[in-house]
Amino acid sequence: xxxxxxxxxxxxxxxxxxxxxxxxxxxxxxxxxxxxxxxxxxxxxxxxxxxxxxxxxxxxxxxxxxxxxxxxxxxxxxxxxxxxxxxxxxxxxxxxxxxxxxxxxxxxxxxxxxxx
Numbered sequence: 001x002x003x004x005x006x007x008x009x010x011x012x013x014x015x016x017x018x019x020x021x022x023x024x025x026x027x028x029x030x031x032x033x034x035x036x037x038x039x040x041x042x043x044x045x046x047x048x049x050x051x052x053x054x055x056x057x058x059x060x061x062x063x064x065x066x067x068x069x070x071x072x073x074x075x076x077x078x079x080x081x082x083x084x085x086x087x088x089x090x091x092x093x094x095x096x097x098x099x100x101x102x103x104x105x106x107x108x109x110x111x112x113x114x115x116x
Contacts, residue, residue, distance in 0.1 A: 003016045003107045005017070005084070025050075037068065040067065040069050041068075041113065043108070044071070044100070044104040045065075045068050045069065045070035046070065046071050046096070046097065046100040047064075047065040047068075047070040047073070048072065048073050048076050048078075048082050048093060048097075049061050049062070049073070049075065050067075050075050050077075050078030050079045050080055050081075050082050050085075050097060051071060051074055051075060051076050051077055051078055052073075052077065052078060052079045053078075053079060053080055053098055053109065054079065054080065055079075055080040056080070070102075071100060073091060075092055075093055075096065076089075077089060078092075078093070088106045103107065
């Protein structure tokens with residue numbers, strides 16, 4: 001997936017992901033403040049945390065997941081974007097998602113045509 005993203009950025013520079021702007025930070029902080037004043041939603045929540053997460057504070061993720069009564073699953077060897085990792089990590093993520101859906105009696109994903 002990472003190679004595909006680089007290829008897209010080279011061929012379509014307008015699609016490239018850049019660093020967050022100050023406006024993005026302001027909007028994110030405002031949204032988080034508003035959300036922190038709300039009660040947890042009354043539905044199952046799955047929180048996936050990469051074992052090697054370095055973008056956000058892992059302790060804050062654990063605290064936030066607990067506050068939301070979320071099921072927290074740590075993904076071995078994963079970093080920040082758990083679905084933009086190698087195939088074995090992505091498979092571990094999908095297994096966690098499928099197990100969560102099964103445990104909560106939610107509709108399960110249909111495999112995409114052409115593989116993962």
